[in-house]
Amino acid sequence: MKKHNFSAGPSILPDFTIKNTAEAVLNFAGTGLSLLEVSHRGKEFVAVMDETRALFKEVLNVPAGYEVVFVGGGASLQFCMVPYNLMNKKAAYLITGEWANKAAKEAKLFGEVVEVASSKDKNFNYIPKGWSVPTDADYLHITTNNTIYGTEIKKDLDVNIPLVADASSDIFSRPMDISKYAIVYGGAQKNLAPAGLTFAIVREDVLGKVERPIPTMLNYKTHMEKESMFNTPPVLPVYAALQTLKWLKQNGGLEVMHKRNNEKAELLYNAIDSSKMFKATVNDAEDRSIMNVCFVMKDEYAELEKEFQAFASSKGMVDIKGHRSVGGFRASIYNAMPIESVKALIDVMNEFTKSH
Numbered sequence: 001m002k003k004h005n006f007s008a009g010p011s012i013l014p015d016f017t018i019k020n021t022a023e024a025v026l027n028f029a030g031t032g033l034s035l036l037e038v039s040h041r042g043k044e045f046v047a048v049m050d051e052t053r054a055l056f057k058e059v060l061n062v063p064a065g066y067e068v069v070f071v072g073g074g075a076s077l078q079f080c081m082v083p084y085n086l087m088n089k090k091a092a093y094l095i096t097g098e099w100a101n102k103a104a105k106e107a108k109l110f111g112e113v114v115e116v117a118s119s120k121d122k123n124f125n126y127i128p129k130g131w132s133v134p135t136d137a138d139y140l141h142i143t144t145n146n147t148i149y150g151t152e153i154k155k156d157l158d159v160n161i162p163l164v165a166d167a168s169s170d171i172f173s174r175p176m177d178i179s180k181y182a183i184v185y186g187g188a189q190k191n192l193a194p195a196g197l198t199f200a201i202v203r204e205d206v207l208g209k210v211e212r213p214i215p216t217m218l219n220y221k222t223h224m225e226k227e228s229m230f231n232t233p234p235v236l237p238v239y240a241a242l243q244t245l246k247w248l249k250q251n252g253g254l255e256v257m258h259k260r261n262n263e264k265a266e267l268l269y270n271a272i273d274s275s276k277m278f279k280a281t282v283n284d285a286e287d288r289s290i291m292n293v294c295f296v297m298k299d300e301y302a303e304l305e306k307e308f309q310a311f312a313s314s315k316g317m318v319d320i321k322g323h324r325s326v327g328g329f330r331a332s333i334y335n336a337m338p339i340e341s342v343k344a345l346i347d348v349m350n351e352f353t354k355s356h
């Protein structure tokens with residue numbers, strides 16, 4: 001039976017990425033050695049790292065004045081690295097979910113955190129509007145896509161202080177105007193590569209403004225100066241990221257990806273909105289994530305939740321269970337997910353609805 005992988009992360013990757021990475025595990029760049037056992041300082045891997053950085057910038061259209069670094073530690077370590085490198089006294093955070101909360105918690109270790117707005121009152125099912133940014137804050141932090149709650153800030157915001165974004169789960173899903181951001185970071189395991197790789201796109205002129213000494217490994221400058229080779233980088237995820245970037249480029253880049261992602265999301269949200277059994281947890285279309293679609297059983301069908309779960313998985317739907325803080329279901333439909341899989345899920349939902 002064909003499996004349709006709706007996992008929120010680590011998540012579906014293009015076949016192209018998986019096949020090429022598997023081949024390099026067996027024989028890397030014609031060396032007769034495995035990618036798993038060669039020096040990261042060898043010329044073959046240095047070439048991979050250089051190409052990955054260059055293609056990352058090309059596909060995302062990263063302007064001059066920015067550097068892209070690859071590190072370990074996940075997006076969660078960035079929650080700490082961002083304030084370590086940027087915060088003097090005060091930083092502003094938009095609280096749109098669990099990840100934003102976690103990011104703000106780390107920042108509180110370094111100074112005052114102003115929460116500009118929060119959507120906690122409605123279990124984070126919308127993006128707060130109409131808030132203002134304290135002009136004396138060192139930066140504003142946002143989470144562009146809320147992987148858990150299925151909300152997304154789909155526009156690049158204009159703010160008058162440096163803007164920092166956790167884009168773990170929507171990076172490369174749409175064209176982004178990087179010039180509006182001071183730092184964009186994320187874990188690679190949602191839309192780019194297997195777990196173990198973290199990216200940060202850093203505007204060079206935002207660094208060097210804090211008084212505190214910064215530990216070498218937590219200093220963005222270290223990784224910028226050493227081209228992400230200060231210590232041993234996560235070799236295999238970097239190689240896999242390069243394959244995904246090649247795949248993105250070959251498939252027409254981010255404009256095309258964005259169009260496809262919108263089509264997939266629209267199809268699924270329309271099916272949910274017109275269903276008599278299911279309903280979306282996010283009501284405002286503007287705030288609905290095109291990467292993570294969250295839905296639940298309508299109240300009158302609530303007792304069928306487990307049964308649908310079992311039915312869907314018997315039909316090859318993998319990991320559609322919602323996060324424990326939302327319940328219900330979550331279909332993560334990242335770049336690599338074909339529209340056929342979305343249609344297959346809709347068929348399963350319709351079939352289940354008919355039989356009840």
Ligand SMILES: *Cc1c(COP(=O)(O)O)cnc(C)c1O
Binds near residue numbers: 075
């Ligand atoms: C998954 C995720 C994280 C956590 O990433 P790690 O790499 O596991 O630390 C942070 N932010 C967002 C938006 C995520 O989706």
